[in-house]
Amino acid sequence: MSSSGMPKQNDEPTPTDSLWFDAWRGVLYASARVLHVVEPDLIAKAGIPLPWLDVLSQLFDAPDGRLRIQELQARALFTRSGMTRLVDRVEQAGLVQREPVPGDRRGVQVVLTPAGRKRLHEGFAAHLPIIEREFGQRLTVEQQRAVADALAGFWHDDPAEPEA
Amino acid sequence: MSSSGMPKQNDEPTPTDSLWFDAWRGVLYASARVLHVVEPDLIAKAGIPLPWLDVLSQLFDAPDGRLRIQELQARALFTRSGMTRLVDRVEQAGLVQREPVPGDRRGVQVVLTPAGRKRLHEGFAAHLPIIEREFGQRLTVEQQRAVADALAGFWHDDPAEPEA
């Protein structure tokens, strides 16, 4: 906010004086640092890479428990492209299943299998304590509430909608 | 949402009732969603992939303007391994330079070139407005302050130190 208009040839490429940038930096570093601890543990304890867990939980959270490839792509947190092949791998592991879309013969619906639902729960059970230790316990309750409240909009709104 | 305390075999794999998890989800989704908008723009406008900018700015922020490969690896936000090759590419683009470490003949110091410093500034100038629009403007000033304050610990402390 405060940096006037030319952060160009200063001595700092980061406008350290602006509040929103400090907030952004906190968000960026927090997610990166926590994920770097969580990811190896998740693979070791539950045998699920992070992108798989993402697909699994997006499906679980979907209203009908089923999502099309492009919907998965829009909601995905880690993989931007290559959803076809990511689903290939998860399907080959038996955690997910492709089904035809009733009215549209080019589309594909992806659905959780019972095994997929089971692995999803295992995965969450395995890595929730780590997230609590690495993230939750470093914040006071007031800070947790403030962050949750401030950032709720980023996961609450539908990524398919281009936002208001 | 309201499930009391046994997130295990409920109908929700996510213990939606705990505050720290909502905070974490906010952080995770905010960083992912913002990055998904920022990254293509950064490549289009400044020709720098996000991991490059990360390397460049870590070097810029380093006390002596120089970092060893393993220090880059420890501080890196996006790339966990393969720092050798990432530095290869950035070096080949002329933005960075390898230099021998005075007292240690196996080590390598990575230093910004003038061209690298220039591209770093261009990159930041290019994508700061986008971050402000996608992130900063979605938060009130109080929320910005709260988030910045709550998450300051994640980027302020040295990743080399295993933290207190």
Added chain:
DNA sequence: ATGCAGTTTCTGTATTGTCAACTACTGTTG
């Protein structure tokens, strides 16, 4: 019907990331 722009997913290919050896060097120990 036929054609055609728009869509949904898949495939080919290049690039990037991951994991496990491997080389070169350091500092310590006998």
Added chain:
DNA sequence: CAACAGTAGTTGACAATACAGAAACTGCAT
């Protein structure tokens, strides 16, 4: 000083990802 465990960085084999274009289908306009 010779041996050796530990460290720094690189390399090679392989998996995952990105991007462009192809194939199949839809809905609307002729």
